[in-house]
Amino acid sequence: MPVLNETHNPDLRSWVSCANLPDTDFPIQNLPFAEFRRKGSDESFRGGVAIGDQVLDLAAAQHLFTGAAAEGAAACAEPTLNHFMSLGRSVWSALRMALSRGLREGAEEQGALENCLIPQSEVEYSLPCTIGDYTDFYTSVFHATRVGSLFRPDNPLLPNYKWIPIGYHGRSSSIDVSGQTFKRPQGQIKAPDAAEPSLGPCKRLDYELEVGIYIGQGNALGEPVVLDDSDQHVFGYCLFNDWSARDIQAWEYQPLGPFLAKNFASTVSPWIVTNEALLPYRTAFKRDAADPQPLPYLSSRMNSEEGALDIRLEVLLQTQQMRHHNQEPAKLSESNFVYSYWTVAQMVAHHTVNGCNLRPGDFFGSGTQSGPEHEQGGSLLELSRGGKESVTLPNGEQRTFLEDGDTVVMRGYCEKEGAARIGFGEVASTVLPASN
Amino acid sequence: MPVLNETHNPDLRSWVSCANLPDTDFPIQNLPFAEFRRKGSDESFRGGVAIGDQVLDLAAAQHLFTGAAAEGAAACAEPTLNHFMSLGRSVWSALRMALSRGLREGAEEQGALENCLIPQSEVEYSLPCTIGDYTDFYTSVFHATRVGSLFRPDNPLLPNYKWIPIGYHGRSSSIDVSGQTFKRPQGQIKAPDAAEPSLGPCKRLDYELEVGIYIGQGNALGEPVVLDDSDQHVFGYCLFNDWSARDIQAWEYQPLGPFLAKNFASTVSPWIVTNEALLPYRTAFKRDAADPQPLPYLSSRMNSEEGALDIRLEVLLQTQQMRHHNQEPAKLSESNFVYSYWTVAQMVAHHTVNGCNLRPGDFFGSGTQSGPEHEQGGSLLELSRGGKESVTLPNGEQRTFLEDGDTVVMRGYCEKEGAARIGFGEVASTVLPASN
Structure with a gap:
């Protein structure tokens, strides 16, 4: 069966409290990616991760990561996810692990990451990547x-x-x-x-x-x-x-x-x-x-x-x-x-x-x-x-x-x-x- | 019937003499576009126009044009022709007209344009544009x-x-x-x-x-x-x-x-x-x-x-x-x-x-x-x-x-x-x- 790691642990809880509600689509075990900007703004689209009813802005948060996770987050700051998607499974996994650790209850990054959250109700989305074929x-x-x-x-x-x-x-x-x-x-x-x-x-x-x-x-x-x-x-x-x-x-x-x-x-x-x-x-x-x-x-x-x-x-x-x-x-x-x-x-x-x-x-x-x-x-x-x-x-x-x-x-x-x-x-x- | 202009005149001759041979694919009335670079080099691909057995390098030549033709030539300097293609018929036509006039026998631009020619035998091509669908x-x-x-x-x-x-x-x-x-x-x-x-x-x-x-x-x-x-x-x-x-x-x-x-x-x-x-x-x-x-x-x-x-x-x-x-x-x-x-x-x-x-x-x-x-x-x-x-x-x-x-x-x-x-x-x- 597939090899799970600590990011899949169903007991994990996030300091973003609405991510702990039983019917949320976006608990800390999910961490899906999108391209977003503030609704009606002319900001650049950039990658974000859903946590509860919030979006974590990866362009704003990228400097908080190190190693392969930082490489991944920097790629996510671009207006399409194609570059991030091209980096491969080790980078995707490293960023997922870093996000899981940073968004957990008790994480020392909480203060810094809180400044990178935007409510999903305040954003709009683009296609997450350029679809070639x-x-x-x-x-x-x-x-x-x-x-x-x-x-x-x-x-x-x-x-x-x-x-x-x-x-x-x-x-x-x-x-x-x-x-x-x-x-x-x-x-x-x-x-x-x-x-x-x-x-x-x-x-x-x-x-x-x-x-x-x-x-x-x-x-x-x-x-x-x-x-x-x-x-x-x-x-x-x-x-x-x-x-x-x-x-x-x-x-x-x-x-x-x-x-x-x-x-x-x-x-x-x-x-x-x-x-x-x-x-x-x-x-x-x-x-x-x-x-x-x-x-x-x-x-x-x-x-x-x-x-x-x-x-x-x-x-x-x-x-x-x-x-x-x-x-x-x-x-x-x-x-x-x-x-x-x-x-x-x-x-x-x-x-x-x-x-x-x-x-x-x-x-x-x-x-x-x-x-x-x-x-x-x-x-x-x-x-x-x-x-x-x-x-x-x-x-x-x-x-x-x-x-x-x-x-x-x-x-x-x-x-x-x-x-x-x-x-x-x-x-x-x-x-x-x-x-x- | 379609409206022709001076660029279609079959009597036009180019100072690029091989473009005047009767069996050339690329006389001055043709002026097709490609993306090229010197064979085996790591140069950027850029747009060029075929004339006889030569390529006119549009990245090198772009400063020789004015108005809409210059806008077109600048777009052709990019590594794909998509931008140029998006500019529409008036820009395409303006650049064609300028190229036709500059490559004709007696053109005053001959000296400057001669420096922008590369033999087709010395170049390699890429796809001319990114094909979306x-x-x-x-x-x-x-x-x-x-x-x-x-x-x-x-x-x-x-x-x-x-x-x-x-x-x-x-x-x-x-x-x-x-x-x-x-x-x-x-x-x-x-x-x-x-x-x-x-x-x-x-x-x-x-x-x-x-x-x-x-x-x-x-x-x-x-x-x-x-x-x-x-x-x-x-x-x-x-x-x-x-x-x-x-x-x-x-x-x-x-x-x-x-x-x-x-x-x-x-x-x-x-x-x-x-x-x-x-x-x-x-x-x-x-x-x-x-x-x-x-x-x-x-x-x-x-x-x-x-x-x-x-x-x-x-x-x-x-x-x-x-x-x-x-x-x-x-x-x-x-x-x-x-x-x-x-x-x-x-x-x-x-x-x-x-x-x-x-x-x-x-x-x-x-x-x-x-x-x-x-x-x-x-x-x-x-x-x-x-x-x-x-x-x-x-x-x-x-x-x-x-x-x-x-x-x-x-x-x-x-x-x-x-x-x-x-x-x-x-x-x-x-x-x-x-x-x-």
Whole structure:
């Protein structure tokens, strides 16, 4: 099982007292990274670490560290985290250890670090790094089967699915951070009974509940990453909403895959929860006995024993009407990353087996993380059975697909006996009406 | 028809005398941009302009210009052209005009500019810009039909082809400049009669003859580029080899498109021939009467009258054995960008119709530019009819797909009565053996 250290000790308490509340996303065992500045200011964005409801400003705090931790903190002071992400696991770990020690109850650095705290309520975020390339995987066999049955009733799960961690390249230019708003996309749509397509606003706008994965250290072109080395290359995780225009997708996606159905907007949560923070939530990676054994480059004892991640995921919807009446977002579904048919290590090993190079800051989407039950669908396409059944919200409103003014919220957290709760915060973004 | 100016005058002659030779790729009417430095040096890369067999060093020459041309030249002094590309058409044109005047016979700047020339034989190139996102289109209906008939014999050309400029996102990390070498990729391959896939070196390695398109000024998220405005956004063109692993592609590509079959390497020629330099080669965009009329957002009088580009393209192969015997590369096929079913303006308008944002330095591949005749196939997949017929080279060697040590060379140029020849130079790159 993964090697834990003192930073994972569930009994640790911080002198930032709200970080000790049982339901906080950001206890001292988490320490996720983001790029932030004071809301509405023209300050430079710089790296920060979440602790309770505060952000520790790493540009302000960098001089308080020594050695590799100081090198890491100095890199975090830059307006993107790419340099920090490129420094590798020993530097990431050194900074995590120094932060854990400095933020603990009784730390002698308390006085100095207190001056570097800013309430999260007073900051705004940017993308945490420049995303060079974005790859979207398709790792939920439940999602793939349900969606496949809608697009290809005769042939829902293709023969390659259980051999290849299917993925495709997405667009990085339109990825933005939580708070993103975007106009409902226009596109070519062809109704099944129409003779010709026409241009119009998407009528089947959807979200996809995904886990986002940030690459830290890259690999050289021509040098594949071996399965059991993937932790050297995975920096951390976030929540990811891969907005999708189902009607545009149905008409455009053959033979080369989704394009304009996806690239109008994609939204990440601001905080990167590090791979190291999630080690207590590594778990065995299970396959049905009937499933084929993966090829050797996708198979290892370590991957089987601790390749999966137990991250609870949920999607909520707040309509314009709910916002108007100050009603909280309503839950649409819950799922878990543990249902993924492929592990992150398998995604990394497969992506690079042909020699493809990954760079610091590159981003993977996990694919929609639907669970085995219908209620665990990670998209409205699934929950509405392809638009055939409406979902009824607590206030009586109904949805098959998204309407203008809808805000989709995704949350995630890890929780179990004997480990600290590790939260992801949330990603929330809102659909605006299409242009005229 | 496009508005030409004095820089396009075919009678112009340069004081760089080799730029006046009839077969040069780089006469004074061309003036393409690249990033270069002295070969083997540790100098910074900086922008340069090709004239004859020389490079004009724009970092060295920038102080010789004034106004918008000086602004452009200063931006070109940076180690990528992204800033210059972002400045827009008026700056690009101002610098082109100043370069044209300064390099003409009799120019008073001759003495100062002579000191800024370096022979092309003494320099090396980098990618001309940071490519944020790379999109590969599929615009040759001849290629799409021939390849479709191999992958889907029952259904070679899908119903969306004549309505949508089909494209998909590719990988930017593995794009490099002419001279790139790469190992034959490994990947999952499944023979049609095999029960299971296996991992092994690609056996059906291929090139694709494409035109590359660089975006200059971008567009904001949610703000589509109107068809007739595309010249505001297209900076220029190059040659592009989109290496492809056909056996990996056949097994992986459904349902989300090509992935590892493409992202192991892609190679561009070093020089960006500007959109402005190519104006004399704009030509009418023809469709068969039987083809559907494009939807209004893809249709305009300007696009019909001058949307196509008459660029002659050729692919050559030099095997290891040919290199050993000092034999020149042998021509495999010739084609022309004029055969493209969609214009570059249509690619830009379609890509952004959903609000997708393009950024300076973003890159489009045109898709393999095969002509109507079998002999005009832009890939070995086509020339060998899916690997069924070998191609015989002048020295007696045979190829169905590429072998280790093969160097693929692509060249392109524009030529017609009443206009100066505009050449693209070449892109050449070599296949290395797979890793053990």
